[in-house]
Amino acid sequence: MPSILSQKTIGFIGAGNMAQAMIQALRxxxxxxxxxILAADPGEHQRNLVASKFQIRSVTDNAEVFDKSDIVILAVKPQQLPSVIHELTQDPRYTENRSRKLIISIAAGIPLPTLEHHLTASLTAHAKELIVPIRIMPNTPALVGCGMSGLSRGPGVRDEDMELAMTMAGSMGKVCVLPETLMDALTALSGSGPAYLFLLAEAMIQAGTTLGISNDDALTLTVQTLKGAIALMENGGADTATLRQRVTSPGGTTAAALAILEEGGFTDLVTRAITAARDRSRELSSREPETP
Known part of the structure; x- marks a missing residue:
């Protein structure tokens, strides 16, 4: 059965790690x-890398990518996005566009209203209707096909546009559709989330070595324990509280460890940390990026 994307040309503006993760997943x-697939990047190394790795065409010209694509992925760093869009929107191939373009931004901290403003400020009313913005917030496990992406639809987005975006994001892992107002919370929970697990893993490995286990063995024990726990969460047929209770015998070793964690305010600390990440995302999102 043909994919919904089988008749679409997909262009990437930016060819860094996340763009490469998306290209690999799509392929x-x-x-x-x-x-x-077509990709543009100012760096010769990046262009040569994606061309060789994925056998796609790479160019220096962002406007060429826009002109030749049905779906355009804005895969540049948030601080670079306003200047990239500004340069793009000055090109006649953009201002004289006559075909409907789905524009997907994966730049963190740039909300849809800001994105839409930068994309359409210089266009006529009719031309604005041809620019259809969607925001996808992936996380780094997308690099290994286990990503968690948040998706928020912009104005003028049709159901078929959402299906295209869902298919693209779903190729990297799982997708959660949320309103723009919750994208900062999603960024704090899943966008930054891998770092929380990495920190926990670091602490477990360090504790293991402190207790006399070699670093290699502590790493193996920690990684497999986390993988096993996640597998139980996915396939254990119970919620996390029940799973925790099943491994916690009264007066046992696990109960002793959990008592120390709760004594230190573990649950409250995690909530405070994720809330702080959410608030920082809001702060960054509320700043109006400067356009050259």
């Missing part, structure tokens, strides 16, 4: 061919 999981 492996969405059934699209290399000649359907």
């Amino acid at each position: 492996h999981n969405s059934g699209i061919s290399a000649d359907q």
